[in-house]
Amino acid sequence: QKEVEQDPGPLSVPEGAIVSLNCTYSNSAFQYFMWYRQYSRKGPELLMYTYSSGNKEDGRFTAQVDKSSKYISLFIRDSQPSDSATYLCAMNEGAQKLVFGQGTRLTINP
């Protein structure tokens, strides 16, 4: 079993829709939870990070962490074609390595 599971998609939604991306994990020592966006053939771009459980909002993006369920989510409101990318969740125990999910490929259709 992988430490971090993420549905690879692909996920295709119309412009303006609310998008929900999710990851589950097995390691209860994870404390920091990140979401990265990666455009084709580019490096991952850090979108948001959250420490422990709770919600964090940044513009159209909201990250949620539920440590009791070992489940994290990223919501994108009013989705735009420019949001089309692969979204990677990543987690960390507070040192050294990030552990990534497989990534979800998202397409926003105009």
Place this chain on the structure above:
Amino acid sequence: ETGVTQSPTHLIKTRGQQVTLRCSSQSGHNTVSWYQQALGQGPQFIFQYYREEENGRGNFPPRFSGLQFPNYSSELNVNALELDDSALYLCASSSGITGYEQYFGPGTRLTVT
């Protein structure tokens, strides 16, 4: 503020050869981590360097080695290349060793034939 840069962009090597990839960290960052990303997969941690010393390593064989220089730039060396080493190699920089806020470069795409 200068972001993370990597060179070269693309590289084609033959099985059994050796390769060196380079990374310059973001201004103000003293920690560099290297990741391997196979096609359609998330990045896998190779190792991290902090103050010129290796500070943690993932499940990669010893033929993957690295260096960090006094200016915090870094190199990843891979010996005896195998076909499965074909991937996007990503460098990420951060401040300190907690590692959770890492900023990635554009990557080097390595193809082994």
